[in-house]
Amino acid sequence: MANDPLSLDEAGEWAGLWWLPDDPDERIPGILRYDAEEGLSLSLIGAFEDRIMSKPAPGMTVFQEGTRTWKVIHGAAEQREVTLLDCVPTGGKRTMFARVKSPDKQTVIASIAIIGAHLKGEEDAAFSAAEISVEDLGYWAASSVFEGFHGAPDGRLDGTGQISVKPVDAQSVVVDGTEYRLVHTYTLPSLDQRKGETVGRMTDKVSVRVAPSEPLSLSAALKAASLIQDLIALATHCAAGVIWLRLEVAGTESALPDGKSLPPRRADVLYSPAALGKHDAKAVDHRRLFFTCDSLPFEEVLPRWCEAHGRLQAATNMILGLRYAPALFVENNLLTAVGAAEVLHRGLRIDEKPFPKAEFTTMREAMLAQVPDEYRDKFKGAIRNDPTLRDRLHALVERPDREAIAFLVPDVDYWARRTTWARNDLTHEGRTSNHSFEELLAVVEVTTAVVILNLLHELGLPAERQREIVQQHPQLRATSRTAREWLMAPGFDS
Structure with a gap:
């Protein structure tokens, strides 16, 4: 339908006139094309001045390196106002010294197009x-305007049916x-x-x-x-x-x-x-x-x-990043999953300091008194009253439903120790020689699942539904099996 929204996965083009907001009288014909893979491209028959120039003296023009870009280009195409944002010229052809004079050509790439309005910029509250x-x-x-049924008198389909709105x-x-x-x-x-x-x-x-x-x-x-x-x-x-x-x-x-x-x-x-x-x-x-x-x-x-x-946006973005664009190497996914767990713990504002503040201050001052003056600032920066990664992982599994966590991560302590060991080996030594590839995959999947379960718990998902998810969701069921195979201490009784 003509009034349907423009889908981002469908190509389109708009022929019209285009101009810069500070010079609306100079209008250049051209065609705006959109493609889901290639993005937005404006092909002009003519050109905006994209050279960077200065005039150090009367009658003297100096052309500098680089190319001018435009925050906004306006247009009128297919009976609609159009705004293009963050526009960069990528090519063109000028004919001022050609034997036969013909129009210039210019191609401009835009990051965003608004089809139906003229804006001053992204922050224009229009x-x-x-x-x-x-x-x-x-x-x-979980709602629809449709209702349908099949005719089945006496429990047998008779070939009739109905869909209603x-x-x-x-x-x-x-x-x-x-x-x-x-x-x-x-x-x-x-x-x-x-x-x-x-x-x-x-x-x-x-x-x-x-x-x-x-x-x-x-x-x-x-x-x-x-x-x-x-x-x-x-x-x-x-x-x-x-x-x-x-x-x-x-x-x-x-x-x-x-x-x-x-x-x-x-x-x-x-x-x-x-x-x-x-x-x-x-x-x-x-x-x-x-x-x-x-x-x-x-x-x-x-x-x-x-x-x-x-x-919790940082943790959410990291976990969703594993869905949108998972890395090709398990080490990258390890850092992402464990990093998401750490920033989630911070975002949840769990106040778990290893030592009471007053006692920590006393201990730190006593230690600093033994350090030579030239090393004191560096040593002071290394002493922090923050929970370790292992502490954070233990704290995260305490929040969702206990039965759901027990099914997903049977041996919490072993998972927390192996995950901490793998992350520390990778960040401090640049390798994970103490873990097999399969165990690293298990660490990534289980840690990711723990973060997700915490996010769902934070949204108020009932305990019964949390249990159903870990027991019935195909991927989390597989994650639970992986945890039992790779992240349980020998002899652990689940």
């Missing part, structure tokens, strides 16, 4: 709301003045007549609408998209790509003569998210979902996630 579609969002929402109750919540709402955009039944078949068609697209109390900028909208993307990635335990991002332009609402209101003008954002969504790909296997809005209602999980996402 929008009233953002709407985001992410892979598997509909599955996670019924609007669902709205799910929304306000967090710090911003409303988050699950939106179902659906079509009524239609028949598609083809040469060899007839196809009945209905669609239900689920998105999240984010509407703050004050106008928001593109930068804020991108952060909102990341917030929703990370939540779905955590819930599904796999990379969740952004399918589209659409913005509502503030102040563009209008009313018809009969009093009915028209919706605000919308603008589509084309950019490269952390993971690109495919709008027609099959949904994730339901067995791999950690939770849906059935087990954690939308109105409960969104406020908790908004609070936890900022506080």
Whole structure:
């Protein structure tokens, strides 16, 4: 449909006129092209001045090294306003000394395109709301406008059936003045007549609408998209790509003569998210979902996630990084998984100092008194009253459900010791000769699972659901088997 959002996995092009905001009268024709792999490219018939020049004296122009770039380029294409951000010229052809005069050519690469609005920049608060579609969002929402059944009198299928459309109750919540709402955009039944078949068609697209109390900028909208993307990635335990991002332009609402209101003008954002969504790909296997809005209602999980996402973002990013772009070498994944555990422990603000503050101060002063003056500052910096990695790992397993942890990590002490040993060997000696490749893989998987279980616990996932996950989720079941094979001390009685 013409009013459908622009999907990030579909190519497109817009022919129009383009200009720099500080020189709107000089307009250059060109075509903007978007491709999911190649990104945004503007091909101009003409050129913006990209040479860096100075005039040290009247009548003298000096051309300096380098090329000019532009924060913003505006355009008018296909009857829509267009803004291009972070634009860099990458090639072109000038014909000022050619035998036959012809137009210059220039190619400009942009990082972001807003199709439907003119902006001053990323921080221009020009929008009233953002709407985001992410892979598997509909599955996670656990709601649909569709209802269907097969006719089966007396328990036997009779070849009849029905699919009907019924609007669902709205799910929304306000967090710090911003409303988050699950939106179902659906079509009524239609028949598609083809040469060899007839196809009945209905669609239900689920998105999240984010509407703050004050106008928001593109930068804020991108952060909102990341917030929703990370939540779905955590819930599904796999990379969740952004399918589209659409913005509502503030102040563009209008009313018809009969009093009915028209919706605000919308603008589509084309950019490269952390993971690109495919709008027609099959949904994730339901067995791999950690939770849906059935087990954690939308109105409960969104406020908790908004609070936890900022506080625990470093750990979340590191764990999700293992899903979006896992490293080819186990050592990299080891540092990422263990690092996520450490920063998570700090983010949870677990106040576990090895020594009481007063006693530690006394001990440190006594030790420093024995150190020569020239080494005292360095020695003082090495003495810290912080828990060790092993302490942090032990503290993390104390937070989620005990039965879930016992199933996932039967021998907690052995796992914590081997994980600490592996990390220290790698960072201090540059190798992990005391661990086999298989044991390192086990350390990565188990540590990652412990971090994930802590994040789910922080979101309020019930203990019963935590147990179901570690016992039924295919990957966590495999992780538990790996822990029993590689991370249990000889003779340990589980």
